[in-house]
Amino acid sequence: MDKTPRVSVIIPVYNGEAFIKDAVDSVLNQTFRDFELIVVNDGSEDNTEDVLLPYIRSIRYIKTKNRGVSAARNMGIRLSKGEFVAFLDQDDVFHPRKLEVTVSYLDAHPDMAMVYTPIDRIDSEGTMLQRKRLKGHSGDIFPRLFLKSFIAPSMAVCRKKIFSKIGMFSETLSSEGEDYDLFLRIASRFKVGYVNEPLVIYRLHPGNVSKTKQEVAPFRYEQVLGIHAPHLLSHYRLGWWVYRKRMSKVYREKARVYLKQDRHEDAISALKASLALYPFRMDVLLMMFRLTIPGG
CATH class of the missing domain: 1.25.40 (Serine Threonine Protein Phosphatase 5, Tetratricopeptide repeat)
Known part of the structure; x- marks a missing residue:
């Protein structure tokens, strides 16, 4: 009988052949090992599946019809077995200690429903860009989050049980709003933690700054x-x-x-x-x- 993992990492991917390998590798190379990696292929029409083929024994791979990033993330949440859920976008990369640090924080702060971290940024060639460090907030962050959207999915690790209380990603809101809506719902009901250590590398490229x-x-x-x-x-x-x-x-x-x-x-x-x-x-x-x- 398989041991239940503590963390489920969910990567939704659509036509992500250019960067999905880096994303998957960054999860498989975590210092914290008690996790499962769920990759949801949202009907990609490029060579994404071929890129993922060598990883099939190391990941849980699901291929669906194209229904959008929210539906793909929700599929991953429904299939997840972990106590915690971490999200990673197909073009982003986790720092090797991302799960180690965030799980340790949530274990030490049982009153926090979610924790997020700042990011570093790279361009499409992988060159590190000048660091932009914004002040983080913890506790009741709802008013601050309403005032400014400062959490992206790859920054967040959540307790899975909260989704039964606040729902999952809206599938009626398209990109540019579905994640903001989810994090506002979480912040309206629960305390949110912050770890001031950049544990995600966010990739800037024409596809996500169009x-x-x-x-x-x-x-x-x-x-x-x-x-x-x-x-x-x-x-x-x-x-x-x-x-x-x-x-x-x-x-x-x-x-x-x-x-x-x-x-x-x-x-x-x-x-x-x-x-x-x-x-x-x-x-x-x-x-x-x-x-x-x-x-x-």
Whole structure:
């Protein structure tokens, strides 16, 4: 009878032949050995399966029809056997001590439902980029997370039992919103931990910084934040301030998208909405001046 692993690592992959080997290797080379690796091939049409073939005895491999990254992650969660669930995107890489450090933290902090860590960044060729270190937060992080999305799936390790209480990734929200929605749901119900050690390498390449993703993001964030605004406004004394500041930024970003699309009237409407919520953004005032004042 197989021993139940403590951690289930889930990698969803779609047309990931370029980077999936690095992701899988980074998990198999962990210092913490009590894990299973579940790779869900979301209907890839490239050579992803051929790249994974040498690993078949070391991973749990599932191939499905293409239904999107949320459905692939959810399939992995349902099949997982571990006490903890870690996510890794197909183009990212774990530091060798990722599982060792995060499992140790969760064992020492039973009140934390999830732990996350900062990242280092590389380009598509594997060259390390300048480190961007943001301040981490722990405990009740919901207002801060509402104000700014700062957790990506590869950064997080969760207790599996929480998914029975808050649900899994939304399959109706497309990319750019499904992970933010999940982490807001977790933060609205549970405490979240932070380990100030970069244990994930995030790969920047044309596929994950595309123009299409950048243009979709503010509209998806508006949708996600609308779902979670009632919790913010009803549970936090300064929730109204957090809401107004955050949504002001979303409308500013929508205006920038409209400007790139030469939709000037829509951009002006978005800027007006931004200033109505939070009139202290000098960049928004400057954008409005340039759009509405002749010669501005």
